[in-house]
Amino acid sequence: MATEGKNLSAYDKNKIPNAKEFRFGIVVSEWNDSITENLCNGAMQVLLENEVLERKIVRWNVPGSFELIYGCKKMQESYDMLDAIIAIGSVIEGETKHFDFVCEAVSQGIKDLNVQNDIPVIFCVLTDQNMQQAIDRSGGRHGNKGAEAAVAAIKMAQLRKDSRL
Numbered sequence: 001m002a003t004e005g006k007n008l009s010a011y012d013k014n015k016i017p018n019a020k021e022f023r024f025g026i027v028v029s030e031w032n033d034s035i036t037e038n039l040c041n042g043a044m045q046v047l048l049e050n051e052v053l054e055r056k057i058v059r060w061n062v063p064g065s066f067e068l069i070y071g072c073k074k075m076q077e078s079y080d081m082l083d084a085i086i087a088i089g090s091v092i093e094g095e096t097k098h099f100d101f102v103c104e105a106v107s108q109g110i111k112d113l114n115v116q117n118d119i120p121v122i123f124c125v126l127t128d129q130n131m132q133q134a135i136d137r138s139g140g141r142h143g144n145k146g147a148e149a150a151v152a153a154i155k156m157a158q159l160r161k162d163s164r165l
């Protein structure tokens, strides 16, 4: 199902685990920061409204979405007590094929981090054809993908905990 007709911010609190004991990392790209800050705010709002303590959320910034790969890898290594990490970026198509290479690299790189390491990394990277699409998905008419990512982070943190039992 495409985003059209779906509210990215909508979720049923009764269908997600209690997140009170979890610790989260958020790595935020500074490229298109008007978008990424809104995505981060959306994620933070969901985490806090699900009783995650603000002191249990660590945030790092990186220059661009390509650097999310390294930033999330170092966060996995530096904070092994984290339960999940959210990678936040906004890639907007320009005149050249650079968009394709950045999007492919970031998606593959974050996938690799999930395969190679034990802390799940949530892919909250918008890959839009234009700024309006990004606005629509970071608190606009389609809701906030940051909220969606935070729900995914809570669910994956619980799955990781359950898998250890």
Ligand SMILES: Nc1c(NC[C@H](O)[C@H](O)[C@H](O)CO)[nH]c(=O)[nH]c1=O
Binding pocket: 029, 031, 032, 063, 064, 065, 066, 067, 089, 090, 091, 092, 093, 102
């Ligand atoms: N054009 C966008 C970029 N480009 C920068 C790269 O992500 C990277 O920082 C650079 O190539 C140096 O390694 N990044 C975004 O996040 N969004 C864009 O639209």
Ligand SMILES: CC(=O)[C@@H](O)COP(=O)(O)O
Binding pocket: 091, 092, 093, 094, 095, 096, 097, 098, 099, 100, 102
């Ligand atoms: C995703 C990008 O790197 C892109 O926005 C850069 O723009 P351009 O392809 O016009 O150099």
